[in-house]
Amino acid sequence: MEPAATGRGKRPKKGDPVVDRALSLLAAFGSAHRALGLVELSRRAGLPRSTASRLAARLEAWGALERDERGRFVVGLRLFEIASLAPRSHGLREVALPYLEDLHEVTRQHVLLAVRDGAEALLVERLSARDAVEIAYRVGGRMPLSDTGVGLVLLAAAEPEVREQVFARLGDTTALRRQLAEVRRTGIAVFARQRPAAVSSVAVPVRDRSGRVVAAVSVVVPARAGAPQAYEQVVRATALAISRGVG
The missing domain is CATH 3.30.450.40 (GAF domain)
Structure with a gap:
């Protein structure tokens, strides 16, 4: 199992507010993990599956996450749109x-x-x-x-x-x-x-x-x-x- 990370862009410590838990879902993605099923997403984010499912659905509705042809979560274009403004x-x-x-x-x-x-x-x-x-x-x-x-x-x-x-x-x-x-x-x-x-x-x-x-x-x-x-x-x-x- 991968160790918890606390640097910028990494998943937060257990017990952090809901916004940090949502960010931990986004931080679970990487160059070698561009598409994640719910089980792997919750594991990499360090969150219970029910919590990961609920937050992922909210992020998907907002456009931060999307689904690929196999139903796995991928990073959504809404994030690209916002990141381009940095x-x-x-x-x-x-x-x-x-x-x-x-x-x-x-x-x-x-x-x-x-x-x-x-x-x-x-x-x-x-x-x-x-x-x-x-x-x-x-x-x-x-x-x-x-x-x-x-x-x-x-x-x-x-x-x-x-x-x-x-x-x-x-x-x-x-x-x-x-x-x-x-x-x-x-x-x-x-x-x-x-x-x-x-x-x-x-x-x-x-x-x-x-x-x-x-x-x-x-x-x-x-x-x-x-x-x-x-x-x-x-x-x-x-x-x-x-x-x-x-x-």
Whole structure:
């Protein structure tokens, strides 16, 4: 059984008000759990089946949940409609999209735009070529700060207490601390990983008019594509253009 979680977007502790119990139903969904029957929904939310059934029916009537062809609950379009109004994603994405499209046209690779939400990165936009290398990231999905290009940029700029929160989840953080110091010095993160496919990413911060890092943009390329540093100049130019638009 999955342990109870208390962070943002997770199910609340037992005994919380009805609104939190309803939110726990929504938090039960995830990238690997997009459609849930009532039994699984109640289990993942940590609620009695009768309570889950009653609240799910209310959420379905409002449009926050829908039913698929098998009668399972799925996230409803009403939530997408409301989420699209979030200023940290919609406003930033609106400014950034033309420049991201230019970067995608030049590189023909994955182009990512992410913001930090607590101790995780949240993907705001992803543009992908049809034959680009496989990656697991999706728009609206969360990514670790410690082992993604955009995550390293956001973690390097985060408050010390956020960094310590991330470090506490890891083992030896000596190499990561050096890497973050280098990101702050150079203003760029280069990261490589092997799964689900061997890729490299080049990420650069997006700043507001005060110089504060508000997002990160990156290109993700196959490891076989050669030195990822070859993409540095065009990614920097894109991040600078977005920063000017945000400012």
